[in-house]
Amino acid sequence: MNSEISYVHPSADSPWGTYLSQVDRVVPYLGGLARWAETLKRPKRALIVDVPIEMDDGTVAHFEGYRVQHNMSRGPGKGGVRFHPQVTLEEVMALSAWMTVKTAAVNLPFGGAKGGIRLDPKKLSQNELEKVTRRYTSEIGIIIGPNTDIPAPDVNTNAQIMAWMMDTYSMNVGGTATGVVTGKPLHLGGSLGRVKATGRGVFVTGREAARRLGLDLRGARIAVQGFGNVGSVAAELFAEAGARIVAVQDHTGTIFNGDGLDLAALIPVAREDGLAGFNGGKVIDTEAFWDVPCDILIPAALEGQITAERALKTQAKLVLEGANGPTVPAADDILAERGVLVVPDVICNAGGVTVSYFEWVQDFSSFFWDEDEINVRLDRIMMNALNQIWDTADRHKITLRTATFAVACERILMARQERGLYP
Numbered sequence: 001m002n003s004e005i006s007y008v009h010p011s012a013d014s015p016w017g018t019y020l021s022q023v024d025r026v027v028p029y030l031g032g033l034a035r036w037a038e039t040l041k042r043p044k045r046a047l048i049v050d051v052p053i054e055m056d057d058g059t060v061a062h063f064e065g066y067r068v069q070h071n072m073s074r075g076p077g078k079g080g081v082r083f084h085p086q087v088t089l090e091e092v093m094a095l096s097a098w099m100t101v102k103t104a105a106v107n108l109p110f111g112g113a114k115g116g117i118r119l120d121p122k123k124l125s126q127n128e129l130e131k132v133t134r135r136y137t138s139e140i141g142i143i144i145g146p147n148t149d150i151p152a153p154d155v156n157t158n159a160q161i162m163a164w165m166m167d168t169y170s171m172n173v174g175g176t177a178t179g180v181v182t183g184k185p186l187h188l189g190g191s192l193g194r195v196k197a198t199g200r201g202v203f204v205t206g207r208e209a210a211r212r213l214g215l216d217l218r219g220a221r222i223a224v225q226g227f228g229n230v231g232s233v234a235a236e237l238f239a240e241a242g243a244r245i246v247a248v249q250d251h252t253g254t255i256f257n258g259d260g261l262d263l264a265a266l267i268p269v270a271r272e273d274g275l276a277g278f279n280g281g282k283v284i285d286t287e288a289f290w291d292v293p294c295d296i297l298i299p300a301a302l303e304g305q306i307t308a309e310r311a312l313k314t315q316a317k318l319v320l321e322g323a324n325g326p327t328v329p330a331a332d333d334i335l336a337e338r339g340v341l342v343v344p345d346v347i348c349n350a351g352g353v354t355v356s357y358f359e360w361v362q363d364f365s366s367f368f369w370d371e372d373e374i375n376v377r378l379d380r381i382m383m384n385a386l387n388q389i390w391d392t393a394d395r396h397k398i399t400l401r402t403a404t405f406a407v408a409c410e411r412i413l414m415a416r417q418e419r420g421l422y423p
Contacts, residue, residue, distance in 0.1 A: 013328045015094030015303050021329040026405040029396060033413040040100075040409060043093050045069040049139035051117060053131040063132060067115040067140040069149055070096035073415040076147055077113030078103055078353060080154025080183075081136075081161070083129075087116035091303070098324050099353070102346040104408035106385040108357045113149050115140065121156045133161050137168040144169065146179035146364075152356050153183040155302070159195075163188055179363040182356035191359035193374035194352075198322070199233025200375070201351020202298065204382045206234070206320040207241065209343050212390070213318060215295060218242035221258075223294040223316070225249045226301030227270050230322045230349065232263075234298055239263050247284075247292045248275060250301065254289045255281035290314055299326035300349075306331045314340065321345035336399055344401035346408065347386055354381050 010017040023040050030037060051063040066089050069077040079099040092114045100112025117136055121129060143149055153162055162181045166188060169180045178189030186192065193200075210217055220243040224231045227250040235245045244260030252274030255261065262280050269278045276283055284292075291313040299305050300322030306314075311331035319335065319342040321327065327335070327342065335342055355378055362368045369377075393403035 010090060013304060013307075013330070014090060015325050016090045018304070018325055018328055019094045019097045022401065022405055023409070025402050026409055029398070029402070029406040030409060030413065033410060033417060036413040036416050039071065039413065039416055040097070043068050043070045043096060044072060045143065046089065046093065047140060047143055048089065049136065051132055051136045051139060053128065053135055055128055056125050063117050063119045065115070065117040065136045065139065066092045067143060067149070068092045068096040068113060069143065070112040070114075071100040071412060072111035073412055073419060074104060074111055075109040076111065077149035078108075078110035078152070078356065079112055079114040080152045081115040081117075081157050081165075082155035083117050083119055083121045083157055084155050085118060085120040087118040092116050094303070095324055098346055100412060101405060101408040102350050103353060104411040105347050105389065105404050106350045106354055106381055107411065108353065110353070110357065113151075115151055116154075129161070130164055133164040134168045137165045138172060141169055141172050144180060146177055146360075150179065150356075150360060151181045152352070159183060159185045159190060179360055182359040184359070189359070189363045191355055191362055191368070191374065192371040193378065194355045194359060195229065196233045197355035197378060198230045198349050198352035200237060200378065201354065201382050202230065202234040202300070202320050202322045202348055203237035203241075204351070204379050205343050205348045205386050206238070206296065206298075206318070208383060208386055209318055209320070209341060210296070213341060215317060219244065220296055221246045221294040222296045222298060223247040223289065223292050224298045224300060225289065225305060226299065226323060227275065228300070231298060231300035232267055232270070234300065234320070234322055236263055238296075243296070246294055247289055249286070249289045250275055252276055254284050254286055256284045256292055257281040258293065296320060298322050301326070304328055308334055311335050311338075316340060319343070321348045324349065332399070332401065342399065342401060344404050347389055347400070347404050350385070351378055351382060354378055
């Protein structure tokens, strides 16, 4: 593990520091299981790999890759792989830990894992992307597998990347192993409903939260940060329910329209030319996004976006965390003091891993469900999990985030305690 990474003393607002703070807040609600709490603060395994490839121009480039397995007490590791120029070991550690909590929160038989390669995929050709994916898969192949650790898409990765990963692993083990990854193309064992699952989960939990707050979705104003697979799908579903998407921000810019943005026109433009190329809204400053008049804020980009300063600015009554770790602890406290309800990432965006679980199950049985059945099962699991978490929050008079961690960490540590220590 890199020498600069500390389990104990990371910076407070770093991803790992944020996660550790969240664990500390839940310890008082764990009862006798608190003696095992240190388990949650230490990843089980962290693998750093060198990923060398020959580039199209004949030069040899080296990229640094990671796969972290945080906890596997409840089942195989589960978590995505991201390709991003700012990927670090500490970030992947935190993301793997949040996956542990997330899978337990919705009671899936998985542990938490995460992976990443530090690179900018926009600077690589398709041929180079395939090479780096296959080499990375070969390097981490010693710890992944259908019954040990199952990667999935994340930031800047997709079904094609998963197909290359599945094929590489399969070639190395000498037989087709569709269950080694999820988020694959449909004809390679992928599941219907997987592409929209995370955004759908944000909508389902947001709809229930709005109902409990007495907030009518018809006419509700929504601001969305991050307009990729999660943000755009959630925006579409909320718009179908009658809400107005008044602001959207991504790495290409920020646009605002108080009357509501035309998503049917916006989405194709955003994909091809970026948000600044859309004529149906006003381009505004990046920081201005955080205090636009809105009822619901959906951070669906990267972690650490809602800082204390931004938490003081937002006019939203409800925050739906489509991204992982978008709110730093100090901002969490400010939002709670201001009466802003936050539906935390570890339940709000768990739709993706839930349908990944469905895909994994379908791969093992070679029996596939239609999309309506997928969505019915997804909605039921998400609602049951959210209702249990809400009851816990009401009973202890704590935030939904602390309640989610309380429910999840109890399940994780109960498994740890009942399994015991070996040897």
